[in-house]
Amino acid sequence: xxxxxxxxxxxxxASAQYPGPLIMMMLGSFAxxxxxxxxxxxxxxxxxxxxxxxxxxxMFLYGTSxxxxxxxxxxxxxxxxxxxxxxxxxxxxxxIRPASAFTQMAVDRFSVHxxxxxxxxxxxxxxxxxQLGLAWSRVWMIPLMVLCGIVIFASVxxxxxxxxxxxxxxxxVANAFTYGGSTLTQYPxxxxxxxxxxxxxxxxxxxxxNWQPALFVLDREDPFGLxxxxxxxxPPAAVALAAVAALAWRAGIRRYRSTGS
Amino acid sequence: MIELDRVGRSxxxxxxxxxxxxxxxxxxxFRVEAGEFVGYLGPNGAGKSTTIKMLTGILAPTSGSIRxxxxxxxxxxxxxxxxxxxxxxxxxxxxxxxxxxxSFELIRHLYKVDQKDFRRRLTELTELLGLAGxxxxxxxxxxxxxxxxxxxxxxxxxxxxxxxxxxxTIGLDVVSKAAMRDFLLRLNAERGTTVLLTTxxxxxxxxxxxxxxxxxxxxxAFDGTxxxxxxxxxxxxxxxxxxxxxxxx
Numbered sequence: 001x002x003x004x005x006x007x008x009x010x011x012x013x014a015s016a017q018y019p020g021p022l023i024m025m026m027l028g029s030f031a032x033x034x035x036x037x038x039x040x041x042x043x044x045x046x047x048x049x050x051x052x053x054x055x056x057x058x059m060f061l062y063g064t065s066x067x068x069x070x071x072x073x074x075x076x077x078x079x080x081x082x083x084x085x086x087x088x089x090x091x092x093x094x095x096i097r098p099a100s101a102f103t104q105m106a107v108d109r110f111s112v113h114x115x116x117x118x119x120x121x122x123x124x125x126x127x128x129x130x131q132l133g134l135a136w137s138r139v140w141m142i143p144l145m146v147l148c149g150i151v152i153f154a155s156v157x158x159x160x161x162x163x164x165x166x167x168x169x170x171x172x173v174a175n176a177f178t179y180g181g182s183t184l185t186q187y188p189x190x191x192x193x194x195x196x197x198x199x200x201x202x203x204x205x206x207x208x209x210n211w212q213p214a215l216f217v218l219d220r221e222d223p224f225g226l227x228x229x230x231x232x233x234x235p236p237a238a239v240a241l242a243a244v245a246a247l248a249w250r251a252g253i254r255r256y257r258s259t260g261s
Numbered sequence: 262m263i264e265l266d267r268v269g270r271s272x273x274x275x276x277x278x279x280x281x282x283x284x285x286x287x288x289x290x291f292r293v294e295a296g297e298f299v300g301y302l303g304p305n306g307a308g309k310s311t312t313i314k315m316l317t318g319i320l321a322p323t324s325g326s327i328r329x330x331x332x333x334x335x336x337x338x339x340x341x342x343x344x345x346x347x348x349x350x351x352x353x354x355x356x357x358x359x360x361x362x363x364s365f366e367l368i369r370h371l372y373k374v375d376q377k378d379f380r381r382r383l384t385e386l387t388e389l390l391g392l393a394g395x396x397x398x399x400x401x402x403x404x405x406x407x408x409x410x411x412x413x414x415x416x417x418x419x420x421x422x423x424x425x426x427x428x429x430t431i432g433l434d435v436v437s438k439a440a441m442r443d444f445l446l447r448l449n450a451e452r453g454t455t456v457l458l459t460t461x462x463x464x465x466x467x468x469x470x471x472x473x474x475x476x477x478x479x480x481x482a483f484d485g486t487x488x489x490x491x492x493x494x495x496x497x498x499x500x501x502x503x504x505x506x507x508x509x510x
Contacts, residue, residue, distance in 0.1 A: 003371065013363075089351075089352050092319050093349070096317050096319065097371055256319070256321075
């Protein structure tokens with residue numbers, strides 16, 4: 001934690017040497033992600049609901065998933081660049097420091113441009129919330145679900161990184177689950193087939209990023225008829241996935257082979 | 262200080278049918294006592310770097326056991342990191358975009374070096390290695406010789422008991438090389454730092470090392486003093502020829 005903050009601050013200062021590109025990248029990432037929202041708006045031009053959910057509800061799902069993903073990506077997203085570090089040999093230099101390799105990987109090249117996406121998701125969520133007229137008895141779930149979402153996405157990033165200890169040429173496989181998972185959870189899962197939804201509920205627990213807790217917040221029936229208690233299962237699902245990811249990372253470090261020279 | 266007991270490291274290379282096991286290091290045992298200055302020689306691919314990586318906890322051995330400064334490198338990697346210094350001649354461990362001074366400051370925090378000790382050591386190293394002219398320059402703008410001096414300083418700020426150098430003089434000009442050698446000799450003599458150094462430059466070995474270990478095909482082919490090494494090939498005039506004979510044997 002202390003190491004993370006220390007290194008993050010260092011990278012921020014280093015990147016502040018080039019303020020121009022930094023601001024451009026931040027605005028760019030804000031704008032690119034804003035296009036996602038435009039796409040949702042276009043869909044709602046033609047139809048009143050998406051998978052049985054209204055515009056504000058879809059925005060809510062988009063905002064929570066986006067916020068979780070953006071924060072996880074900002075804090076830990078670099079872990080899935082492991083194969084680059086292995087190939088360039090810079091992972092070796094991380095291993096000779098008295099700090100966890102995971103922390104050093106996560107914080108590497110930490111930069112404020114990563115705030116762009118977080119800001120965009122936060123804006124969408126802030127716009128959606130007042131329109132939903134939520135009961136206070138259900139609002140408490142929102143911070144909890146964002147937190148669980150961060151843990152789930154961070155775990156997926158870590159799993160993707162751990163996999164690269166074995167397959168140094170396959171960061172794309174991991175991207176299918178990280179960026180794929182982010183896109184998947186931006187929409188109500190009711191637009192997908194029931195097999196896929198069961199998969200992301202019980203195998204890769206992406207449904208717990210926002211879908212299941214959102215059913216509680218929005219007080220909706222589960223279109224797939226899954227048990228009611230699943231709506232509260234995000235914390236255990238997040239913890240379980242984090243444990244699997246931690247074990248995979250440790251196993252990966254033990255099998256690390258470095259490169260020649 | 263460094264103890265290897267029947268250490269082996271193998272890698273599986275290739276896929277499926279073409280799969281085979283390469284033994285980078287096999288059945289390697291040696292001891293280095295505190296205060297020694299040891300040269301570690303071997304042809305390319307002999308297992309030098311693999312050994313260094315196992316000593317520093319980067320790679321886990323597939324068999325045998327290792328103790329460095331009383332610790333198992335793989336299990337206690339981060340604790341060990343505080344007691345050893347590592348320099349890779351081929352790549353920097355400094356932060357590319359940061360001025361040298363900031364890199365050192367960061368290392369002070371990472372290694373939890375006391376502010377007073379840090380100041381004293383940095384002043385000393387700045388003087389010995391002549392860093393004063395480029396402490397404020399970002400690492401990416403340093404020349405190779407300057408960068409190497411920066412890397413050596415970074416590896417010594419926490420006053421390690423063991424210094425491991427992997428080809429520290431590679432690519433350096435005659436003057437820089439001589440300065441680096443003088444510095445390492447002083448470090449070993451005055452502070453009693455144990456030094457293990459790999460190199461292809463036999464000048465390094467002749468000027469620096471009281472003891473030479475030569476590894477070939479993953480195991481020790483020679484371990485003894487410089488004179489013993491010369492005595493293995495009495496007819497050969499130069500060190501190059503002596504070592505070449507051992508490599509091809």
